[in-house]
Amino acid sequence: NAGVMQNPRHLVRRRGQEARLRCSPMKGHSHVYWYRQLPEEGLKFMVYLQKENIIDESGMPKERFSAEFPKEGPSILRIQQVVRGDSAAYFCASSPQRTERETQYFGPGTRLLVL
Amino acid sequence: DQQVKQNSPSLSVQEGRISILNCDYTNSMFDYFLWYKKYPAEGPTFLISISSIKDKNEDGRFTVFLNKSAKHLSLHIVPSQPGDSAVYFCAAQQDSNYQLIWGAGTKLIIKP
Numbered sequence: 001n002a003g004v005m006q007n008p009r010h011l012v013r014r015r016g017q018e019a020r021l022r023c024s025p026m027k028g029h030s031h032v033y034w035y036r037q038l039p040e041e042g043l044k045f046m047v048y049l050q051k052e053n054i055i056d057e058s059g060m061p062k063e064r065f066s067a068e069f070p071k072e073g074p075s076i077l078r079i080q081q082v083v084r085g086d087s088a089a090y091f092c093a094s095s096p097q098r099t100e101r102e103t104q105y106f107g108p109g110t111r112l113l114v115l
Numbered sequence: 116d117q118q119v120k121q122n123s124p125s126l127s128v129q130e131g132r133i134s135i136l137n138c139d140y141t142n143s144m145f146d147y148f149l150w151y152k153k154y155p156a157e158g159p160t161f162l163i164s165i166s167s168i169k170d171k172n173e174d175g176r177f178t179v180f181l182n183k184s185a186k187h188l189s190l191h192i193v194p195s196q197p198g199d200s201a202v203y204f205c206a207a208q209q210d211s212n213y214q215l216i217w218g219a220g221t222k223l224i225i226k227p
Contacts, residue, residue, distance in 0.1 A: 004158070033213070042119070042204060042217030043159070059214070091158050095213075104215065106151075106158030 002027065004094050004107035005074075012113045019079040019086070021110045025094030032075045033093045033104055034060075034067060043091060049075060082114045118142045119207050121218035129226050134192040136221050138205030141186065145207040149215070150179060150190045153202045162203075163190070192223075200225045 005024040013019050025032050030051055035043040045059040049069035060067065064082075069075040079086055089111050093104035120139045128134045138148075146167040151159035165172040165179045165188065172179050178191045192199055205218040 006158075009156075031213075033215075035215075035217075040124075040219065042121075042206075042219045043215070044217070045214045048213060056214070093158075102213075103149075103161050103164075104213075105161070108156070108158045 004029075004092060004105055006090075006092050006107035006110050008110060009108060010111050010113070012115065013082050014115050015083055016081050019082050019112055019114075021077040021079075021090050021092075021112070022074040023077070023092030023094075023107060024074040025092075026096075026105055029094035029096050029105070031095045031097060031102070032069050033095075034075075034077050035091045035093065037089045037091065037109075039088075046077075079112075082112075084114045087112055087114045117219075118145075119205055119216050119218040121203075121205055121221050123221050124219070125222040125224065127224045127226060128195050130197060131194045134190075134195045134199065134223055134225070136190040136192075136203050136205075136223065138188050138190075138218055139186060140188075140207055142207070142209070142216075143186070144209045145216070146210045147208040148179070148181060148188050149206045149208070150177075151204045151206060152199075153204060153220070159204055195223075195225045197225050197227065199223060 034046040037043045047060045047067045048056040064080045066078045089109045091109045092107045095102035149164040150162040153159045181188045202220045204220045206215040
């Protein structure tokens with residue numbers, strides 16, 4: 001039973017390029033969350049998605065960032081025209097369904113470095 | 116405005132002794148608290164949680180204590196083992212809100 005998969009594990013981009021981060025939730029999980037961790041800080045919520053729906057994107061910057069979770073395939077976090085401040089670890093988590101309390105299971109993260 | 120604070124960036128404990136990691140919060144609406152453990156280059160792994168209606172939850176070597184009046188919780192690990200060396204994050208949830216609000220983490224080092 002594979003856990004949450006994220007790829008790539010490491011991504012290097014130059015300023016102005018696009019970054020695409022992928023997340024495959026655990027089998028049977030239909031809820032995906034994206035978090036960002038800056039150095040020496042805790043994780044910060046970005047967006048919560050279900051299949052084909054964005055439920056809450058209140059933690060995501062209004063510009064340049066977008067997320068999707070299509071019916072088929074992984075969830076994608078897309079950052080357009082990256083800047084140095086986007087350098088961080090991006091973690092995806094999944095849960096089976098949104099009941100009162102569902103543990104979120106995390107992937108290994110994608111470490112984005114913007115040169 | 117940090118709603119969840121872990122004031123100790125690091126903690127060093129002798130193997131076999133008790134490790135106590137602390138966490139403070141400011142939002143009285145939080146009603147569920149979680150501890151996650153994180154190794155370098157890996158994602159956080161869920162350890163243990165506690166609901167605000169309880170003051171203690173125990174799972175093997177791990178016990179979490181919650182003091183609502185002080186808005187404080189702690190994670191006790193006893194006995195500490197070398198494999199416990201990791202960064203420990205405290206996180207909080209508000210009822211009907213899936214967002215996890217995280218502390219900055221405490222790096223635990225278990226000395227042989």
